Amino acid sequence: MSTAAADFGGPISPAEVDLSVDLCGVTLPNPVMTASGCAAAGRELDQFFDVAELGAIVTKSIMLNPRSGRPTPRMAETPSGMLNSIGLQGPGIDAFLARDLPWLVQRGARAVVSIAGDKPADYVELARRVGQAPGVAAIEVNISCPNVENRGLVFACDPESSYRVIEECRPHIPDGIPVFAKLTPDVTDIAAIAGAVSDAGADGVTVINTLLGLAMDPDTLRPRLGGVTGGLSGPAVRPVAVRAVWQIRKAMPDLPILGVGGIRTGFDALEFILAGADAVQVGTVIFNDPGAPMRVVRELCDELAVRGIRSLDAVRNAAHG
Amino acid sequence: MSATQAPGTVVSRTPVGDYHHLVIAAEGIATHTRPGHFVALAIGGVDSGMLLRRAFSIYRTSTTGRHGETVEIVFAAHGKGTRWMADLAPGDPIDVVGPVGRPFALPKEPVSCVLVGGGYGSAPMFSLATALRDRGCAAHLVLGAATTPRLFGLLDANKVGSSVHVTTEDGSTGTRGRVTDVLGDLVDTTDAAVVYACGPMGMLRAVADVAEDNGAWSQCAVEESMACGIGVCMTCVLPVEGEDGIVRMVRSCVDGPVFRGDRVRWDAVGTIPPGTLGGPR
Ligand SMILES: Cc1cc2nc3c(=O)[nH]c(=O)nc-3n(C[C@H](O)[C@H](O)[C@H](O)COP(=O)(O)OP(=O)(O)OC[C@H]3O[C@@H](n4cnc5c(N)ncnc54)[C@H](O)[C@@H]3O)c2cc1C
Ligand SMILES: Cc1cc2nc3c(=O)[nH]c(=O)nc-3n(C[C@H](O)[C@H](O)[C@H](O)COP(=O)(O)O)c2cc1C
Ligand code: FES
Numbered sequence: 001m002s003t004a005a006a007d008f009g010g011p012i013s014p015a016e017v018d019l020s021v022d023l024c025g026v027t028l029p030n031p032v033m034t035a036s037g038c039a040a041a042g043r044e045l046d047q048f049f050d051v052a053e054l055g056a057i058v059t060k061s062i063m064l065n066p067r068s069g070r071p072t073p074r075m076a077e078t079p080s081g082m083l084n085s086i087g088l089q090g091p092g093i094d095a096f097l098a099r100d101l102p103w104l105v106q107r108g109a110r111a112v113v114s115i116a117g118d119k120p121a122d123y124v125e126l127a128r129r130v131g132q133a134p135g136v137a138a139i140e141v142n143i144s145c146p147n148v149e150n151r152g153l154v155f156a157c158d159p160e161s162s163y164r165v166i167e168e169c170r171p172h173i174p175d176g177i178p179v180f181a182k183l184t185p186d187v188t189d190i191a192a193i194a195g196a197v198s199d200a201g202a203d204g205v206t207v208i209n210t211l212l213g214l215a216m217d218p219d220t221l222r223p224r225l226g227g228v229t230g231g232l233s234g235p236a237v238r239p240v241a242v243r244a245v246w247q248i249r250k251a252m253p254d255l256p257i258l259g260v261g262g263i264r265t266g267f268d269a270l271e272f273i274l275a276g277a278d279a280v281q282v283g284t285v286i287f288n289d290p291g292a293p294m295r296v297v298r299e300l301c302d303e304l305a306v307r308g309i310r311s312l313d314a315v316r317n318a319a320h321g
Numbered sequence: 322m323s324a325t326q327a328p329g330t331v332v333s334r335t336p337v338g339d340y341h342h343l344v345i346a347a348e349g350i351a352t353h354t355r356p357g358h359f360v361a362l363a364i365g366g367v368d369s370g371m372l373l374r375r376a377f378s379i380y381r382t383s384t385t386g387r388h389g390e391t392v393e394i395v396f397a398a399h400g401k402g403t404r405w406m407a408d409l410a411p412g413d414p415i416d417v418v419g420p421v422g423r424p425f426a427l428p429k430e431p432v433s434c435v436l437v438g439g440g441y442g443s444a445p446m447f448s449l450a451t452a453l454r455d456r457g458c459a460a461h462l463v464l465g466a467a468t469t470p471r472l473f474g475l476l477d478a479n480k481v482g483s484s485v486h487v488t489t490e491d492g493s494t495g496t497r498g499r500v501t502d503v504l505g506d507l508v509d510t511t512d513a514a515v516v517y518a519c520g521p522m523g524m525l526r527a528v529a530d531v532a533e534d535n536g537a538w539s540q541c542a543v544e545e546s547m548a549c550g551i552g553v554c555m556t557c558v559l560p561v562e563g564e565d566g567i568v569r570m571v572r573s574c575v576d577g578p579v580f581r582g583d584r585v586r587w588d589a590v591g592t593i594p595p596g597t598l599g600g601p602r
Contacts, residue, residue: 038553068599287373
């Protein structure tokens with residue numbers, strides 16, 4: 001068997017690597033974004049790197065109204081990961097559109113706005129308002145939260161409710177703004193959910209959101225989180241995320257995929273691209289290394305350069321050959 | 322505020338009582354540090370399975386030593402990450418983010434102040450005392466701990482304090498009891514306008530109450546569990562009442578760690594108190 005390095009020729013200079021990607025007509029200088037909820041609205045990270053240099057900043061999921069989130073403790077460190085039960089704390093759409101989005105736009109960053117709701121009507125209203133706001137590069141619909149109208153079942157756990165949310169909000173978003181549905185891995189067949197949202201009009205999918213987890217406190221012998229269960233993220237979940245991307249790519253050769261889950265290094269990002277991701281997002285690792293998103297860009301570039309690979313198109317889906 | 326991420330190097334680690342005094346050479350942090358700021362340290366190296374940063378109050382900084390800019394902290398080894406730190410040796414790399422947070426607010430007038438440090442919580446009090454005295458304020462120090470080895474900085478205290486008062490719960494040094502046992506009288510006799518405090522949450526709550534009962538402002542540096550330390554994750558929140566009377570869940574890493582004691586809803590830490598902005602209805 002030949003190695004990739006042999007296939008692509010000898011090492012090249014990182015300057016010869018073209019990292020740019022076209023995501024449903026939106027050009028990104030590189031495929032690396034922040035993951036929702038791990039970069040707030042970008043402002044704090046701008047101390048550590050120029051947010052405009054990153055592929056895109058994905059904002060924390062924004063809801064219609066201000067939300068206090070869950071009681072503390074809201075996090076627990078786990079081996080190579082963490083559990084969080086933030087409960088979507090945020091300022092609500094009015095404050096977001098007045099303060100956070102304009103900052104990102106003025107800074108020259110590509111803003112991917114994540115929206116989340118308790119019921120389909122919330123998503124419609126959010127889609128309408130974000131869709132009209134200037135400077136939005138894409139919308140990520142976080143359907144990985146519970147639907148209060150349907151016994152608290154997580155939208156993205158069910159193909160029908162996933163379909164319904166996307167079908168209802170897609171018409172309210174201009175055609176030029178791609179819509180990505182963010183999926184949870186806590187399902188039997190993630191490719192089926194991806195199929196449902198694609199049929200409903202999503203331009204692509206973001207995989208994965210956190211996995212539901214639980215950890216106990218050795219002192220109290222009770223759950224460590226105020227919210228009892230929480231979302232598991234970080235390098236510990238990466239193989240699950242790469243598998244989810246691979247399965248969806250296999251089922252849907254043309255569906256744009258944003259891969260997310262435990263990316264820490266440039267090679268981790270490359271793994272997702274080999275499995276079929278068009279672009280990737282860096283989340284929890286930002287807490288460990290606030291400079292990680294741009295470091296991943298540089299390392300990804302180096303990973304391609306040492307293997308003589310000139311563009312992402314040359315390696316995307318390579319794992320499916 | 323602007324924080325820097327710097328690849329630091331351990332200059333020294335010295336045991337002091339039950340704690341470790343750690344000196345780290347790291348560029349770009351010392352010059353911007355004010356009393357009350359903290360650093361967030363990455364633990365275990367670049368491949369570490371411990372992903373979350375650990376926060377530590379800045380004890381002091383230097384910009385002129387032979388190691389260039391240095392930042393000093395005092396820590397207790399109790400969990401996985403701090404136990405790893407207790408093995409650090411000169412020359413070891415450690416990634417530093419800092420200075421983070423809002424520092425203590427200093428009075429505009431030359432008033433009398435009381436500074437209360439519980440355990441390693443006294444670490445930021447010495448640079449604060451110096452800053453206060455530089456502007457003509459009196460800085461009376463109260464150091465408290467359960468036992469003598471858990472007191473930190475008695476020598477420093479005698480150098481920078483206008484007066485020094487010590488309490489231990491076992492009575493091995495100073496007055497037997499808690500800091501609050503001596504605080505009320507001290508605020509009274511020194512006619513203190515502000516009480517500054519850093520230490521465990523229970524102590525802060527009690528100090529804020531004593532200050533209020535004695536007609537003084539309080540400035541408390543809180544310790545909440547933090548994942549990022551830089552304001553992006555929303556794990557470190559606690560309920561704080563704003564000037565408008567509305568309670569909000571506020572990030573203690575960047576909106577604190579120093580809060581006005583009368584603004585924190587100490588009784589409700591760990592809950593979402595009724596009436597909180599965006600709270601469950
Ligand atoms: C603003 C601030 C200043 C601090 N200053 C000091 C200091 O000067 N000296 C000192 O010894 N300690 C200080 N602490 C506490 C210190 O951060 C924790 O003791 C330390 O994070 C515990 O880490 P660990 O690896 O030992 O514990 P682990 O249990 O392994 O920690 C797991 C996770 O929980 C968090 N955590 C656990 N205990 C605490 C705690 N008490 N407070 C906050 N987060 C916690 C950790 O940060 C980590 O993310 C400070 C904390 C804060 C928030
Ligand atoms: C503290 C925290 C908050 C998060 N908040 C959101 C959110 O608001 N919306 C969302 O779609 N995903 C949220 N996520 C999930 C991440 O975007 C990401 O999908 C997941 O953490 C896996 O990636 P990672 O391992 O790189 O963090 C959050 C994750 C963490 C750790
Ligand atoms: S620790 Fe992340 S927001 Fe405060």
